[in-house]
Amino acid sequence: MPTHEDLNRSQPVEQTSERFFGLTFVVVFLVIGLWPLIHGNSPRPWALALAALLLGVALLAPQLLRPANAWWLKFGALLHSITSPIILGVMFYLLITPIGLVMRLSGKDLLRQKSDPDSQSYWIRREPPGPPKDSLHRQF
Template structure:
């Protein structure tokens, strides 16, 4: 996926979002008693708030940078999460099924002459109308 294919959120949304993030961080450090971090995040929240209100277009480079970071993070994290799901869930289940001798796909064809599965009940015409 190219960065040019991605639609950026509006600069105002971006600015207000980071104002909120910095305000929450300042509140967190205020409750923990770390005064230096409170001032840092509170000033950042105020700066982002006023820049968003006065000239939101000034946040465009930061908005693009944040989106690029998100895309990079998605390209790294997605294969890791999918690999964990595959090797942590599907592989153990497949190994257990193979060890227990289950053949859900009926692939064992050694002693059969056909793949045809016989039906126990007779075929009725109504069963073909609404199959799904």
């Protein structure tokens, strides 16, 4: 059913450059390869070799990394579609729900939604009063 608003929130995702993608993974594999040195162990030669290979490809022929970059982008979108609802659900049930239950049990009504049959009006008096009426002319 067509509406006045487009509810499709999909936006085209900009793909990073292949060179930047390659250099990012060079750094990742350098960290993986050199991390054992912190603990006094020998470096991981396979990670250093892969970092060197990726560095060469990223600098000399970055177009070769286009399929890997596209795959990585799709993988990230898949992870996003899985983890975002989980994280938001956990936040809701571990943060918002307990706060709401505590407020209900303590009788708090911050939004003033309780009905009062004896009330003349639900108007909330402003103290101190707002700006003078004559300052509100020609607002637009």
